[in-house]
Every structure is written in C-alpha cells, then in structure tokens.
Amino acid sequence: MKISCRRDQLQYAVQTVQKAVASKTPLPILTGIYINASNGRLELQATDYEIGISCIIDATVDEPGTTVLSGRYFQEMVRKLPGEIVEISSSKEDRTIKITSNNAQFNLLSFPAEEFPVLKPINSENVLKIQDTILKELIKKTIFACANDEARPIFTGGLLEVDNENISMVATNTHRLALKREHLPSTGVNIKMIIPAKILHELARILASDEQREVGLSWQKNQVGISFDNVYINSRLIEGQFPDYNKVIPETYSTKIKINTEQFLDAVERVSLLAREGEYNVVKFSFTKDTVVISSNNPDIGKAFETVPAENSGNDVEIAFNAKYVIDILKNIMSGELIFSLNTSLSPANIKPADDENYIYIITPVRTS
Amino acid sequence: MKISCRRDQLQYAVQTVQKAVASKTPLPILTGIYINASNGRLELQATDYEIGISCIIDATVDEPGTTVLSGRYFQEMVRKLPGEIVEISSSKEDRTIKITSNNAQFNLLSFPAEEFPVLKPINSENVLKIQDTILKELIKKTIFACANDEARPIFTGGLLEVDNENISMVATNTHRLALKREHLPSTGVNIKMIIPAKILHELARILASDEQREVGLSWQKNQVGISFDNVYINSRLIEGQFPDYNKVIPETYSTKIKINTEQFLDAVERVSLLAREGEYNVVKFSFTKDTVVISSNNPDIGKAFETVPAENSGNDVEIAFNAKYVIDILKNIMSGELIFSLNTSLSPANIKPADDENYIYIITPVRTS
Numbered sequence: 001m002k003i004s005c006r007r008d009q010l011q012y013a014v015q016t017v018q019k020a021v022a023s024k025t026p027l028p029i030l031t032g033i034y035i036n037a038s039n040g041r042l043e044l045q046a047t048d049y050e051i052g053i054s055c056i057i058d059a060t061v062d063e064p065g066t067t068v069l070s071g072r073y074f075q076e077m078v079r080k081l082p083g084e085i086v087e088i089s090s091s092k093e094d095r096t097i098k099i100t101s102n103n104a105q106f107n108l109l110s111f112p113a114e115e116f117p118v119l120k121p122i123n124s125e126n127v128l129k130i131q132d133t134i135l136k137e138l139i140k141k142t143i144f145a146c147a148n149d150e151a152r153p154i155f156t157g158g159l160l161e162v163d164n165e166n167i168s169m170v171a172t173n174t175h176r177l178a179l180k181r182e183h184l185p186s187t188g189v190n191i192k193m194i195i196p197a198k199i200l201h202e203l204a205r206i207l208a209s210d211e212q213r214e215v216g217l218s219w220q221k222n223q224v225g226i227s228f229d230n231v232y233i234n235s236r237l238i239e240g241q242f243p244d245y246n247k248v249i250p251e252t253y254s255t256k257i258k259i260n261t262e263q264f265l266d267a268v269e270r271v272s273l274l275a276r277e278g279e280y281n282v283v284k285f286s287f288t289k290d291t292v293v294i295s296s297n298n299p300d301i302g303k304a305f306e307t308v309p310a311e312n313s314g315n316d317v318e319i320a321f322n323a324k325y326v327i328d329i330l331k332n333i334m335s336g337e338l339i340f341s342l343n344t345s346l347s348p349a350n351i352k353p354a355d356d357e358n359y360i361y362i363i364t365p366v367r368t369s
Numbered sequence: 370m371k372i373s374c375r376r377d378q379l380q381y382a383v384q385t386v387q388k389a390v391a392s393k394t395p396l397p398i399l400t401g402i403y404i405n406a407s408n409g410r411l412e413l414q415a416t417d418y419e420i421g422i423s424c425i426i427d428a429t430v431d432e433p434g435t436t437v438l439s440g441r442y443f444q445e446m447v448r449k450l451p452g453e454i455v456e457i458s459s460s461k462e463d464r465t466i467k468i469t470s471n472n473a474q475f476n477l478l479s480f481p482a483e484e485f486p487v488l489k490p491i492n493s494e495n496v497l498k499i500q501d502t503i504l505k506e507l508i509k510k511t512i513f514a515c516a517n518d519e520a521r522p523i524f525t526g527g528l529l530e531v532d533n534e535n536i537s538m539v540a541t542n543t544h545r546l547a548l549k550r551e552h553l554p555s556t557g558v559n560i561k562m563i564i565p566a567k568i569l570h571e572l573a574r575i576l577a578s579d580e581q582r583e584v585g586l587s588w589q590k591n592q593v594g595i596s597f598d599n600v601y602i603n604s605r606l607i608e609g610q611f612p613d614y615n616k617v618i619p620e621t622y623s624t625k626i627k628i629n630t631e632q633f634l635d636a637v638e639r640v641s642l643l644a645r646e647g648e649y650n651v652v653k654f655s656f657t658k659d660t661v662v663i664s665s666n667n668p669d670i671g672k673a674f675e676t677v678p679a680e681n682s683g684n685d686v687e688i689a690f691n692a693k694y695v696i697d698i699l700k701n702i703m704s705g706e707l708i709f710s711l712n713t714s715l716s717p718a719n720i721k722p723a724d725d726e727n728y729i730y731i732i733t734p735v736r737t738s
Contacts, residue, residue, distance in 0.1 A: 073642065073670055080639045096671055104639050108671035270449045270473050273442065301442055302465055302477035 001065025002089040003037045005057060007081050007101060013044045013055040014075050016231055019202045021071035022048035032068035033075075034116045035088070037061045045119055046071060051199050052119045052234040053206075065090055067097050068111035077106055119234050122225035128162060128189045128217045132207045132228060134182045135215050138169035139204045141180040141359060144328050146197040147173035157194040157238040159245075164188060170245050171197070176325045177248055178332075181358040193224060194238040206231060248362055250348060253341035255314030257287055258354060261338045265330040267294050267306040272323035274298045282366050283323040287342070288316050296323075310340075319345040320366045326351070329361040370434025371458040372406045374426060376450050376470060382413045382424040383444050385600055388571045390440035391417035401437035402444075403485045404457070406430045414488055415440060420568050421488045421603040422575075434459055436466050437480035446475055488603050491594035497531060497558050497586045501576045501597060503551045504584055507538040508573045510549040510728060513697050515566040516542035526563040526607040528614075533557060539614050540566070545694045546617055547701075550727040562593060563607040575600060617731055619717060622710035624683030626656055627723060630707045634699040636663050636675040641692035643667045651735050652692040656711070657685050665692070679709075688714040689735045695720070698730040 014033065022030035025048065034045040042059035045052065067090060078086070083102035090097050096107040139158065147155035152174075159170040168181040203226060207215070216227045219237070226233040268283060275281050275296040286293040292310040297303045319342060330338070335353030342349045351361045383402065391399035394417065403414040411428035414421065436459060447455070452471035459466050465476040508527065516524035521543075528539040537550040572595060576584070584597045588606070595602040637652060644650050644665040655662040661679040666672045688711060699707070704722030711718045720730045 070670060076642050077639070080635075080642065082635060082639070103677065104636065104673070104675040106643070106671060106673045109669070266449075266451060267473065270446070270451070273445050273449065274475070300478070301439060302475060304473070304475045306473040308472065 001035075001037050001067060001097075002063040002087075003042060003059045003061045003065075004085055004087045005042055005059035007078070007084055007086045009057040010042075010086050011078050013042070013057045014078050016055040016206055017044045017046040017053040018071065018075055019205070020046040020048055020051045020053040021075075029068060029111050029115045029117075031071055032111045032116065033071045034066070034068050034113065034118065036066045037088075038064040045116070047117060047119060047234075049117070050196070050236060051202065053202075054119050054232040054234075056230040063089075066113040068113050068116050069097060069108050070111075073108060077108075119232065121227075121232055121234070122218045122220050122223055124218045124220040124225075126189075126191070126219050128187055128191070129214050130167065130184065130217070132213050132215050134167065134184075136204055136207050138167065138180050138182060139200045141332055142169045142171040142178040143197050143200050143204075144332065145171040145173060145176055145178035145361075149173075153238055154194065154240045154242060157196045158200050159192060159194050159242045161192045162187065162189045164190065170242070172245065172248075175322065175364050176328075177245055177360075177362045178329070179245065179249075179360040179362075191219065192242070193219060194240070194242055195224060195235060196238055199233070199235040203233065206233075248348065249360060250341075250343060250350065250362075253314075253343055253350065255287065255312065255317050255342045257292065257313070257340045257342070258311040259292065259308060259338055259340060261330060261333050261336060261353075263308050264292075264338065265327065267308050268323060268326055268330065271296045271304040271306050272327065274301050274304045275323050277301070280366050281323045282320050282368060283326065284318065284320045284368065286316075286318045287312055287340075292340075314342075317342050317345060319349065320368045321349075321363055322366060325363050329363070333359075370404075370406050370436060370466075371432040371456075372411060372428045372430045372434075373454055373456045374411055374428035376447065376453055376455045378426040379411075379455050380447050382411070382426045383447050385424040385575055386413045386415040386422040387440065387444055388574070389415040389417055389420045389422040390444075398437060398480050398484045398486075400440055401480045401485065402440045403435070403437050403482065403487065405435045406457075407433040414485070416486060416488060416603075418486070419565070419605060420571065422571075423488050423601045425599040432458075435482040437482050437485050438466060438477050439480075442477060446477075488601065490596075490601055491587045491589050491592055491603070493587045493589040493594075495558075495560070495588050497556060497560070498583050499536065499553065499586070501582050501584050503536065503553075505573055505576050507536065507549050507551060508569045510701055511538045511540040511547040512566050512569050512573075513701065514540040514542060514545050514547035514730075518542075522607055523563065523609045523611060526565045527569050528561060528563050528611045530561045531556060531558045533559060539611070541614065541617075544691065544733050545697075546614055546729075546731045547698070548614065548618075548729040548731075560588065561611070562588060563609070563611055564593060564604060565607055568602070568604040572602065575602075617717065618729060619710075619712060619719065619731075622683075622712055622719065624656065624681065624686050624711040626661065626682070626709045626711070627680040628661065628677060628707055628709060630699060630702050630705060630722075632677050633661075633707065634696065636677045637692060637695055637699065640665045640673040640675050641696065643670050643673045644692050646670070649735050650692045651689050651737060652695065653687065653689045653737065655685075655687045656681055656709075661709075683711075686711050686714060688718065689737045690718075690732055691735060694732050698732070702728075 036043045043056045045054045081101040086101045099106045161168045170179045218225045222237045271294045284295045295305045329351045333353045337354035405412045412425045414423045450470040455470045468475045530537045539548045587594045591606045640663045653664045664674045702722045706723035
C-alpha cells in the first residue's frame with residue numbers, strides 16, 4: 001500500500017468511524033480501524049458488531065492495499081500530524097505501516113487485515129430517502145426519553161415508524177414518552193423499526209454539520225443501513241414488539257395552561273436543586289388561574305418555591321413530577337411558549353410547544369403523600 | 370439576620386471561599402459556608418482546617434446576624450438565582466434561613482453558627498507586600514513540578530524564598546525542578562516557607578482576574594496569611610527542611626542548543642503519543658549540529674520519529690527523558706525560543722527560555738538500554 005491524502009479529510013474519516021471502534025472486547029481486531037486503498041479512494045471502517053461505520057475519502061493511490069491500525073493511536077496521531085498531506089505506506093520488512101507528514105514519521109504495527117469483519121452493506125429493495133434535517137429533528141426531540149436500563153431492551157431504542165406520507169419517532173422509558181411526527185412526500189413505504197439509542201446518538205452527531213443532504217435508509221431482517229455523502233452506517237435493530245403508545249396518550253384534557261418556556265425552565269431548575277437528592281427528584285406544581293407555584297421540600301436541606309405567570313383555561317390542579325422528566329422536555333421544546341395539559345393529579349399530563357401539534361410529550365405524575 | 374446584597378457580588382464571594390469547603394469530613398460544620406452580617410458588610414468564610422478563606426462584600430444590613438449554610442447547596446442556589454438583588458433573613462420559628470430573589474424563595478436549614486471554627490487572621494509583624502503579577506508568575510512557572518505523592522510531604526509544596534531584594538519559588542518532585550526568580554524593591558525580609566501546592570493553585574485561581582493589586586503575606590510558626598482586596602486566605606505551611614536545590618543545578622554545560630519552542634513542543638507531543646503507555650513515558654532526543662531527532666519506541670504499538678531544526682553550539686548528545694517532564698516546561702516557557710543545556714547523556718539537563726535568565730528547569734535523564 002502506498003497512498004497520500006489530505007490530513008483534514010483523513011481526520012474527518014477517522015472521527016466519523018471512531019465511535020464504532022470497540023473499546024472493551026475480547027477480539028483485538030475490533031479495536032482497529034480498517035483501511036482500504038484502491039482506485040483513487042481510501043475507505044476507513046470500524047465495527048463493534050453492534051454498529052459498523054464506513055467513510056470514504058479521496059486519495060492518490062500509488063499502490064492499492066489493505067491494513068488495520070489501532071483505532072486509538074491512529075486517531076490521536078492523525079489529529080496531531082503537522083502537515084496538510086499525509087502519506088501512508090506499508091513496509092514488507094517489518095509488517096509496520098509508515099505514516100509521514102512533514103517531518104513527522106510514525107511506524108505503526110498493524111493487525112492482520114484478513115481478520116477484520118468487513119461491513120456487508122444491505123442489498124435490499126426496502127429503501128427510504130429523507131432529508132437529514134427531518135431525521136435529525138426526529139432523533140433530537142425524542143431520543144432523550146429512552147430507558148438506559150438494558151433489562152428492558154425494547155425501551156433502549158427509538159421506534160421509527162413510516163406510513164407512506166408520515167414519519168414519526170417515539171421513545172419511552174415507561175414513565176415518560178416523547179413522540180415527534182413529520183410529513184413526507186408520498187413514499188409508498190410502510191415500516192416500523194426500533195433503532196438503538198446509541199446508534200441514533202451517533203447518527204445525529206455525524207449529521208451535525210449544517211450542509212443539507214439526503215439520507216438513505218434500507219433494511220432487511222434485523223438490520224438497518226444508513227447512507228449519506230461518503231458515509232455508510234450499519235446497525236442491528238432491536239427485536240420485539242413496541243407497545244401501542246397511542247393508548248398512553250390521553251384523548252382530552254380538562255385543563256390547559258400556557259406558560260413562557262424559558263421562565264418555566266429556569267424556575268423548575270432552581271426549585272429542583274433541593275429535590276435532586278430525593279429518591280424520585282420530586283417537584284410539585286400548583287396551577288391556579290394566573291400562576292403556577294413550583295415547590296420542592298427536602299427534609300435534610302430545606303424548601304424552595306417559585307411563582308411563574310401562567311394562563312390557565314381550566315381547573316386548579318396540584319400535581320408532582322420527577323423534575324428531570326420536566327426539565328428534559330423544556331430544554332427540547334425550542335418554542336417561546338408551551339402548553340401544559342392535565343386532567344387530574346394522578347393522570348398523565350402532556351407538555352408540548354404552543355406552536356407545534358406534531359410534538360407530544362407524555363409524563364406520568366408522582367404520587368405524593 | 371436580615372440583609373440584602375447584589376447577586377453577582379454574593380456569587381463572587383461564594384466562588385472565592387468555595388474551594389475551602391470540606392467535601393469529605395467527619396465534621397459536618399466544615400461542609401458549610403459561614404455567613405456573618407454586620408456594619409454594612411457581609412463576610413463569607415469556609416475552611417477545611419488546611420486552608421481557610423474569607424471574602425467580604427457590601428450589603429445592606431437591617432439586622433446583623435450569623436449563620437452557616439450548606440456550601441454545596443448555597444453555591445448552586447446563588448449561581449441560579451434570578452434577580453440582581455438577593456435578600457437573606459433568618460426565621461426564628463423553624464431555624465431556617467430564607468433567601469429570596471425576584472419570585473424565587475429558598476428556605477435552607479442552617480448549621481449552628483457557634484460550631485464553626487472562625488478564621489483567626491495572623492497578627493504578626495512579619496509582613497511582605499508584593500504585586501499579584503509577580504506572585505502569580507512565580508506560582509504558574511513552578512508549581513506544576515511538585516510531587517503529588519503525599520509520602521514525601523516536603524515535595525508537595527512550593528518553597529517561597531525571600532532574600533531582601535530577591536524573591537523565588539522552587540518546586541521539585543526530585544526528578545525535575547523548576548525555579549523562578551523575580552527582583553523586588555528592597556524589603557528587609559529574609560524568609561523561607563513551603564506552601565502547599567493546593568493552596569498555591571487556589572491562590573493563582575482567585576488572583577486570576579486582570580486587575581493589578583498588592584498582595585500582603587504575613588506568617589508566624591507554621592502558618593501563612595495572604596490578603597488582597599476583600600479576601601483573606603489562611604494556610605498551614607509544610608514543615609521540614611527543603612533540600613539545598615542549588616546542588617542540583619549544574620554550574621556549566623558543555624552543550625547548548627537553541628530551538629523554536631512551538632515546533633519543539635508540537636514534535637515532542639506527537640512523538641510521545643506512542644510512549645505514554647510505557648512505564649517511564651520515555652522519549653529520546655538525538656542532538657546533532659543542526660537538528661534534534663525526537664523518537665519513541667513502543668514494542669506493542671510502533672515507533673515515531675520527528676526532526677526539528679536546532680542550533681547546537683557544542684557536542685552531539687543522545688539523551689532520553691520522561692516526555693511529560695519535557696512537555697510541562699515547554700508549555701510554560703512562554704518564549705519563542707528555548708535553550709536546552711546538556712553535559713552528558715546521564716547528567717541533568719536544563720531547559721529555559723532563551724530570553725530569561727531567572728527561570729531554570731532541571732530535568733534528570735532516563736537511562737535507556
């Protein structure tokens with residue numbers, strides 16, 4: 001192998017595949033980054049068998065070849081290389097890979113490339129193309145509601161649901177549920193799949209740049225492939241039946257309250273300072289006609305209260321929630337005003353942006369004595 | 370107690386004393402911040418018996434009083450309070466302290482103020498006044514060389530030495546030594562004291578703002594008091610005899626090499642990437658007439674080399690160091706060029722800024738096979 005490429009492009013490729021490099025694994029080869037050079041292109045790959053990522057960049061290929069280098073060292077090295085151009089070549093004498101840039105030279109030991117489980121892109125007729133902005137929005141507005149607890153795997157992923165012209169993502173840990181819908185041009189596609197939250201986080205990270213692009217999704221059995229630009233991501237899907245979340249969403253609410261999002265968030269964060277240590281991080285909300293009084297009480301530390309103006313078109317209600325579940329949605333609402341919809345102090349409530357009917361967040365109250 | 374003060378000033382005072390609040394202690398009172406209001410001023414104090422810090426701010430005092438509040442909660446609360454003005458008052462009914470700002474109210478449980486070990490400022494004729502810029506420079510350029518190992522307490526502090534017109538600070542972990550000297554107007558003072566590195570770090574942090582000010586040092590027995598603006602810091606001194614560091618500094622060098630600091634730092638950082646895992650983090654330096662070749666070799670990972678231009682007025686030398694010890698000084702040199710002075714590959718070397726005779730860094734080489 002003998003190639004040269006731009007350092008910034010190589011760094012972009014290494015960063016893109018980096019999160020699929022396994023850190024704790026009995027298989028050393030999975031701690032490596034696979035590098036394949038041919039036909040004017042350099043492909044990097046990494047996989048931990050849960051997620052696999054490939055990224056292709058331009059390169060001047062004098063001699064094609066394949067190798068696997070330590071993901072950790074290759075990444076740190078590329079980040080620190082001094083020049084604009086990086087040359088990579090293999091030496092037959094000592095099985096090392098020589099990497100040079102300006103006056104710096106690294107001779108890294110390589111793994112045997114034939115041991116690397118090269119990604120097999122999904123070859124399927126099940127294909128959906130969507131704008132990355134739509135996909136990022138679906139992920140960002142829901143995925144924080146997933147469970148971290150591996151004991152119930154189904155809740156550690158986001159349910160992606162496509163029904164011809166509608167796409168939605170749903171995430172829940174059974175105490176709160178986030179649902180975001182978007183409209184699509186007619187797709188003819190009808191599919192439900194549960195994608196692990198970890199992969200959705202990575203996808204949102206890799207898609208973070210501002211340039212707009214189309215993302216291709218393809219699926220078969222328990223796998224999904226995601227492709228855009230020069231990147232391909234392969235992920236397992238979570239198997240099992242996602243519960244019927246529509247049953248959890250109340251059909252009507254007896255009380256709807258409009259509140260300034262920022263004021264409310266600041267106040268809940270302040271009041272919750274004293275609640276965090278408690279078992280359920282409980283903050284109380286007392287809604288009256290014009291205000292909501294937010295309060296917490298921790299017998300070991302003290303009490304906190306704060307009053308925020310609110311427009312209540314229904315009944316007075318007292319209700320308590322896990323403060324974290326309320327703060328999470330307030331940070332994601334991205335709208336100046338929110339609607340807090342309630343029935344009784346023991347039934348699920350809904351918090352949504354005042355100006356978006358396609359974002360729903362259901363939260364179960366905490367029973368207080 | 371009933372007072373009001375500006376929130377930004379209260380936050381400044383809390384942040385200033387915060388680092389003296391004990392986190393792990395069998396004495397709960399030391400996890401608190403002592404608050405004393407009288408005569409138009411509010412004093413905050415914290416101490417962990419190693420360091421004590423006091424900070425005084427202006428306040429409107431309607432009723433003087435004293436209390437102690439949880440350091441952790443008071444700090445977080447003050448940081449998040451919504452208004453410009455904070456009111457603090459005690460309630461006789463329930464032993465809580467009421468803190469209000471705009472619509473937010475906290476009732477914090479208090480500790481019994483009479484249990485707090487109030488700071489006793491040093492009342493001594495031993496006083497030295499110096500500019501904070503000088504003190505900060507002495508600390509910043511030496512303290513990183515201290516030992517972390519509590520087994521040899523004497524090396525966990527910086528030796529501050531004043532000899533009428535000269536002030537210096539020295540820090541060493543026995544493998545490397547940093548010495549910085551400054552000139553003072555005649556002081557008539559002659560003193561040596563070893564101040565714990567932890568306290569010097571805190572002092573540098575609190576002095577970080579750009580405004581220039583005079584710092585007063587006073588000492589007696591095993592204690593030093595440091596005062597500036599509205600802040601007073603009390604610290605224990607480390608007892609024992611600091612070794613005669615002048616013996617460690619070579620009188621002459623057979624080889625002196627001038628190198629561009631930034632180029633050298635970048636190269637050493639790159640080459641050391643492969644050395645870090647090794648027991649001694651060893652990087653080799655091969656000095657010839659016009660260049661220095663920096664190299665490392667890790668049998669499990671690979672090799673790295675880099676060549677940097679250098680002006681060598683003496684012999685060719687090969688020498689190896691712990692890379693961290695070299696990088697630490699290169700990051701603190703703050704000068705475009707450095708002088709690397711050597712004798713043999715087994716004798717201590719000196720790295721210093723090309724333009725500063727009052728900064729010395731002695732580093733012991735590593736023997737390589």
